[in-house]
Amino acid sequence: MNHLGKAPLIFGLLFLLAFPVIVFRGDDRSNTLEFWVFHQIHYDEYSARIPAFEAANPGVRIELRLISKSHDKLLAAFLSGVGAPDLAEVEISSVGRFFKGSKEEIGFVDVTDRIEVDGFRDEFVQARLAPWSLDGRVYGLPHDVHPVVLLYRHDAYEEARIEPESIVTWDDFVRETRPLARDGDGDGRPDRYPLLLSAHKPGHFWLLLLQNGGGMFDEHGGVIIDNEIAVSTLEFYCRLLNEERLAIPEFSQDPASFAAMKEGVVLGVLAPDWYIGAVRRFVPELAGKWRAMPLPAWREGERRTSTWGGTMIAVTNQAENPDLAWEFVKYAYMDDEALANRYRKTYIIPPIRSAWSNPVFSEPDPYLGGQFLGKNLTELAPDIPGFYLNPYWAEANDLLRQAVYEAANGIRTPTEALSNLAEQVRALMKDTPAMTEGGALRLPSPQIETSETE
Amino acid sequence: MKPRYAPYFFLAPFFLLFGVFMVYPLFDSIRLSTYSVRGMRHQTFVGFENIERLLADPLFWTALWNTAYFALGSLLLQLPVALGLALLLSNARLKGRNLFRLSFFSPVLISGVFIAVIFYLLYDRRYGLVNKVLGFEIPWLQDPDLVMPALVLAGVWRWAGFNMVYFLAGLQSIRRELYEAAAVDGAGTWQTFIHVTIPALRPVIAFVVITSMIGSFQLFDLPYVLTEGGPGNASMTMVMYLYKHGFEFINLGYAATIGWALAVIIGVISIIQVRFFGVFREN
Incomplete structure (x- = not known):
């Protein structure tokens, strides 16, 4: 240690002092x-x-x-x-x-x-x-x-003489709001849209699917995303986007969507409570022009909200x-x-x-x-509707994004897109059954009921 | 303590940390790639099944293609831009050179997430600055054929200034005598550039190409925030694909397999580049 002097000793002592402090933190963190x-x-x-x-x-x-x-x-x-x-x-x-x-x-x-x-x-x-x-x-x-309402531009509805009370079902919504989606400047697309639905992200479709009584998995863990409810919901979703052209497809909840609201291009949004807060924050100039109404029902007398x-x-x-x-x-x-x-x-x-x-x-x-x-x-x-937690939720949700994108953009029909999605999830559940207890696939048991009735 | 042991004593902390945080995880990830991991700690030995699954997974090939597209696009677009900027800014007669250098370099100081947010606004179809300038409504982020070029352009903006600094340093180290000799021999500007500047910059070009390729293959933050891999999976990259399986699906075994596939691909490409540029060749 001659030519190094006391350096190794000092390093050794520092290490001995620091090690217990780092490894055995002495402070009582129970409070x-x-x-x-x-x-x-x-x-x-x-x-x-x-x-x-x-x-x-x-x-x-x-x-x-x-x-x-x-x-x-x-x-x-x-x-x-x-x-x-x-x-x-x-x-x-x-x-x-x-x-x-x-x-x-x-x-x-x-x-x-x-x-x-x-x-x-x-x-x-x-x-x-x-x-x-x-x-x-x-x-x-x-x-x-997070109950969902339909936030709509009251002034535009008044101008077009649309009575919000007359919109009870989604079919009513289509019929009543058609006059709002006219192509005044002749550029081949509506100047204004009564609704905003994303053609790339699944959030809007998902909340409409839940409202309609559908979901990804049933209470026994079975895949239900290709059932009649899901297919008809996605067909209607695509109809609003492509055939009726009542919904603007290019936004989800991005900053540009707020610009479109300010410009009066977007006249309605599916709005959970938190999103109403965001609209209020980012589009303060439209104060007094918005109103909220319950979501149109899929069938008369049915659920008027989602989550x-x-x-x-x-x-x-x-x-x-x-x-x-x-x-x-x-x-x-x-x-x-x-x-x-x-x-x-x-x-x-x-x-x-x-x-x-x-x-x-x-x-x-x-x-x-x-x-x-x-x-x-x-x-x-x-x-509000509920849904069932499932161990394959993350994978299924990721595939849902692809299915909605494909259907909304005409790459596959809604039936094909959802069948493909369901097949992939079923194959995943079959191929990777490692989530087992004692060799059997563990499925979530029926949980608390999916929605409340007062 | 004998003096000959002293270096090992001082180097020990590094090797200890390197061993614990690099070597051990590296080897453990090889082990992990032979397991199917579901849940927090549920592991089943599956041998080479993950590799078989990877090769049969169309999304893996999509992610690989997208990543290669970005890497090649970056190489072909970014490096000429970086070199061009370096040549412009090495001109002593240019006023405000340092300001320009700082301006072009500064994007690299900004976090990738922030850059992605900015480009999200710039690329917006209706209200984005890019389309306002061009006068068209181009769906940069919605069209599967345009989303990767859009990412390459964002990558150029982010990294070209950074690589410019390497080229600037390289240009400054070229001996003046070489230019003088070229001038005496009657070489024009273009000939001087081709026969003097480029050969003299060869080591710098090799370094920039190799590091850019490695960086491009590790692309994550830009598409993760800007496009989330979409539309569909049109901008899914290898690291996003790895992240998805590792942290969203908690299939760490498969994620480790993807990681090693990526490492092998980067390794092979780097070796080819090293040999091509003759990096370790003497003289």
Whole structure:
């Protein structure tokens, strides 16, 4: 060690000191909750609410983190067995991938018994518990209901003498709104469109399919995306886009779609509650010109709404103090004042019916010409359709995108596109039956009923 | 401690970290590629089944074609642009050279996601700046035949300035005597460019071509945000395809197979390029 002096000794000592600090973090984290969220709006909402929770629970600290690609990181933490937060929010389109494999491999805490013990299971819109439930067990609480309405340009309807009340079914919608889609400048396409439906992404089709009573999987795990309901829904979807040309095909929810609204090219959108907030934010100049009406029904007397999107909160099984985490879940997701505050900021309807009696849900909305949006949405909320979680959800959803694109762009007929999709999903289920318990394919059991009836 | 062991002692942290975070995952991914992984920890040994499945998967070939298209498109378009910019900006008489250099280089400082968002707006069919300038409503991102050219152009904007810097450095290192000799021999501008500049830039061109090809084959963020692989699967790239199977479908075994297929393809292409340019040839 002569010519090196004391360097190796110093390095050795530093290593010995640093190693235990890094590997064995001595701090007691049982009173600290790490909470991952993926959306800025949620982050802002909880940031404002957390100090009150910490004040009411001395010594408790909530580390709220806005994480980009949080679902990927959460998945990696579950796969490796370390690094997951105590609490996490998960978006509905990503939730399927967390429910692959056996029940023991699910990274979230089963909260079914906690919900029963606390006695608030019936307070939820039951269809909103289904997306986070498997084999009758619940793994998360819903953040929202996301009922869908038809947002339409009141001034354009008045100008064309269209009575919104006369639109009860989708056939009525086609008949009544045809005059809006005229080609005034002779460029071969309508100058204005009564509706916006994406020809490239499946979101709009999916919500219409759910409204019509369809879905991807049935309660026994069987593939139903090629049944009569799905085919007829996609045929109608393509008809609106291509034959009737009542729907503009080139947008989904991109910034350009808001420009098209401003220009008066788009006169109607299928709008869940959160999207109404986005329209309000990005198209403030149309205040007073929009109105909301229930979705036209597929058949008279049937469901007038659907659902689009959603988020759950879950306690992960790496949480050091699940009881404390559960207390925070109840505070963030079930406190009436918090839910009212959420509506004020985001226009998102909470999935807890008792919260709807808060006066905030009965206030007139100037952006919609004084309509009682909260009241209308909460009246529709109990009737939203549900759907069944399935281990093959992620793969099927990806294939759905391709099928809608092919049908909407005339590459295949709706029947061919959906048959092809269904065949691929069935083949996948047959070829990769590794999701087994004791050799048998594990299927989700019938869950909570798909929609509520009051 | 004996002095001859001292280097190993100081190098140990690097090798330890390299071993744990690079070598081990690399070898484990080979093992993983022989398994069908469903769920968090459910693994079944399947031997070469993943490779058989990959070769029979039409989407794999679509993704490979799209990636190769982007790589070749980038090579054929981006490198001449980068070299052209470097030649222009190496002209001492050009005013504001440094400002131009910084401007052309700056796109590489911006995150790929942000660039994708900007190009999403630029390429919009009705309201995008590109179509406003051209005076047509070209469906850049909706037409399966146009989406890859649109991605190549976005890639050129992002990387041409970066590669320009390499060419600038290369141009500055060419000995003046060579140009003077060419001038004495009566060579014109074009002849000087072909017979002096290009041969002298050969090592730089080799470096830029090889690194650009490797980077192009790893393309992910731009199409992931800009097109999500669509319309249909018209802009699905190899890494997107890998990501989809690894992180959306949680089929890590198949994803590892895709990863190794990509590594082999990049390796083969790089070896061909190294031999073509004679990178390790003496003199």
